Amino acid sequence: MVLTDDERYAAIRARDSRFDGMFFTCVRSTKIFCRPSCPARTPHRGGVEFLPSAAAAVAEGYRACKRCGPAAPPGSPDRDPAGSLSDRALHLIDEGALDHGGTVPALAERLSVSERSLHRALVAATGAGALAHARMRRARRAHELVVDSPLPLGTIAHAAGFGSERQFHDTFTRIYGHSPSVVRERLRGGPALARSPEEAAPSPADAAVLTAQLAVRRPFDGPGLATWFATRAVPGVEHVDGLRWSRAVHLPHGPGVLHVDLGVEHGPLPLTAHLADLRDYAAAVAMARQLLDLDADPLGIDAGLSAAMPALAPLVARRPGVRIPGTPSLAEALLWAIVGQQITTAQARTMITAATDLAGSKLPAALATEHIHRLLITPSEAAERAGEWFRGPGARRRTLAAVLADPPAAHRPVPELRDQLLARPGIGPWTADYALLRGVRAIDVAPARDVALLAAARALGLADDFTALGTCLQAASPWRSYAVMHLWHHRDELPPEHRTLRKENS
Secondary structure (H helix, E strand, C coil), X not given: CCXXXXXXXXXXXXXXXXXXXXXXXXXXXXXXXXXXXCCCCXXXXXXXXXXXXXXXXXXXXXXXXXXXXXXXXXXXXXXCCCCCHHHHHHHHHHCCCCCCCCCHHXXXXXXXXXXXXXXXXXXXXXXXXXXXXXXXXXXXXXXXXXXXXXXXXXXXXXXXXCCCHHHXXXXXXXXXXXXXXXXXXXXXXXXXXXXXXXXXXXXXXXXXXXXXXXXXXXXXXHHXXXXXXXXXXXXXXXXXXXXXXXXXXXXXXXXXXXXXXXCCCCCCEEEEEEECCHHHHHHHHHHHHHHHCCXXXXXXXXXXXXXXXXXXXHHHHHCCCCCCCCCCCHHHHHHHHHHCCCCCHHHHHHHXXXXXXXXXXXXXXXXXXXXXXXXXXXXXXXXXXXXXXXXXXXXXXXHHHHHHHCCCXXXXXXXXXXXXXXXXXXXXXXXXXXXXXXHCCCCCCCCCXXXXXXXXXXXXXXXXXXXXXXXXXXXXXCCHHHHHHHHHHHHHHCCHHHCCCCCXXX
């Protein structure tokens, strides 16, 4: 969506949260920047300028509004279903690629572009370069920890990704207008200078328990995500209790456990992350956002689907804000996709559970709970020992071993990733599209010849065969993945006799 400045001003007058993350309002007189939904008094039209990112606002000398700036807004709505260079770069920056000594040249190398090309793409899309975005993200993480955690400021600096406590202090003060200690004292109602025993940094034997508020555009289909994850939860690795979801994950510096309440009806979703290493805070927050598809623009997606496919409109109305349930990595999505070819979801979960029983690793005692106490088998270990746990055709076992031993790099454009997957022996369109949908949040794919999709489409009168189904779903572009999710959910609600045509895909 390309907005004029007059349309942006109308959005801030309406305090329309749908535009949070799409642009920021910068007030020239006060040198403060806000989200469109900020509850503060609307500034005069002639006294504001609009910038595409918080990092760009800070680079222009603005500081964050105290009423709306501390909570990071959702990411910008999707502009490029294939995943533009700037979007892929920002995702890596969210994960902490430029924290703790990470460099822009190394980031550019991961994206297989030159440093100059990376800078040009980011500035064109967001108005700021990679380092400015990294500083803004570190400051936001730090602000949450300053306000919501009892950690000492030095520990917060480390957890948020700053290279030093002085760098943390200077950046934080520039963006928020006050030092971290002053902000903590004002918002928590007391001095922040003394460090009680409870505020000591965790020892190596302890888990670091950190919290975050995950901003999300509403509506949000938390029940749909909870049901999806519960159906595929490997015991000991993932657990859903009502709408509270927990998952053990591999992070860059060690294991972690994510806990998110998917049932919160208003405002952000609370995340509690139990980490073996404080440096993984940024990666944990980014992974939670990816797994729950929190950067989606549900109003735009739902409106687009209802207009393009009127037969889906009743499904969209019953389940607004459907999200794509992610996996922590493309390799894990490939594990589920290859194992799940032409068998039921329950059968796929049984095999992956057997693999995890064979070679999954235990969580440290400080991270473990009654329901979460181990990590899923790593894709490389699953490949190496496929002969011991995979119960299926020998050709598929060889595909599993070959692909998981050397999965493609995930931070590439979706069309390029799809071509790379289809070039692998044993990987067909269904497997490639399913893995891309879940592993890299490809928003415009529809797994080919999926019998569950066809069962749902037949029940709705959309299509009677796979050819018609493909043509029908093409109309949903660029949101085909969300149309697929609606159909999969609908299929699960059908009477048992209408759910299958023959053996289903996972």
